Amino acid sequence: MSKDSDQAALPRDSDQTRVPLATAVHLYSNVVWIENDLLGDHHVMVQSEAPGSTPHSYCTFHYDHRYTSNSSLDQAAERLALSIGATAPVERRFREIAGASSSGSKAVRILSAPETRVENGPVQFGDDWPGVFIRGDSAGYYAMTLRALLEPVPEGAGSTDVFVRIQLRGLYDLLRASVVGPAAGMFQPIN
Numbered sequence: 001m002s003k004d005s006d007q008a009a010l011p012r013d014s015d016q017t018r019v020p021l022a023t024a025v026h027l028y029s030n031v032v033w034i035e036n037d038l039l040g041d042h043h044v045m046v047q048s049e050a051p052g053s054t055p056h057s058y059c060t061f062h063y064d065h066r067y068t069s070n071s072s073l074d075q076a077a078e079r080l081a082l083s084i085g086a087t088a089p090v091e092r093r094f095r096e097i098a099g100a101s102s103s104g105s106k107a108v109r110i111l112s113a114p115e116t117r118v119e120n121g122p123v124q125f126g127d128d129w130p131g132v133f134i135r136g137d138s139a140g141y142y143a144m145t146l147r148a149l150l151e152p153v154p155e156g157a158g159s160t161d162v163f164v165r166i167q168l169r170g171l172y173d174l175l176r177a178s179v180v181g182p183a184a185g186m187f188q189p190i191n
Contacts (some may be wrong), residue, residue: 006092021097032058032086034077037095039063042077045093046084058084122178142171 028050040063145167176187
């Protein structure tokens with residue numbers, strides 16, 4: 001704006017504060033979506049389209065089987081997302097597990113070699129809680145199986161459900177083998 005146009009926009013009354021008019025050059029919109037995580041929580045996310053902005057968790061609806069259901073949380077999250085600017089249908093994303101390697105990351109913790117080859121199964125280091133070791137070839141196979149289950153199947157492509165269930169039963173047994181103490185009774189074998 002030129003100084004002449006600034007002066008023209010200012011009120012002439014000397015008792016009033018003079019505020020120059022401004023012209024908006026660009027307005028950035030917000031993008032709103034819902035992220036679901038492994039624990040069943042629903043996170044309403046918002047991010048400005050302005051360069052350099054980062055996503056912000058606007059609101060989190062926590063899942064607790066005693067008080068909520070996935071359906072009620074999903075409906076509440078969707079109503080909130082729409083009320084702050086999301087467009088229908090509201091975009092859904094899966095929130096990655098905190099601390100998990102990002103895709104493309106090859107972060108591997110290298111430990112000293114054990115005396116014997118470690119096979120798939122429960123492993124315990126010292127007095128720490130047991131965990132599960134999955135050999136690379138098995139991990140790749142389980143990853144492919146999980147991907148087949150998690151990705152939508154194109155219409156008319158048939159189903160891989162039977163094979164996926166067989167492979168995931170093996171993964172379930174492998175994971176439950178590392179659960180110790182009273183919690184072990186919660187994970188019975190699948191027939």
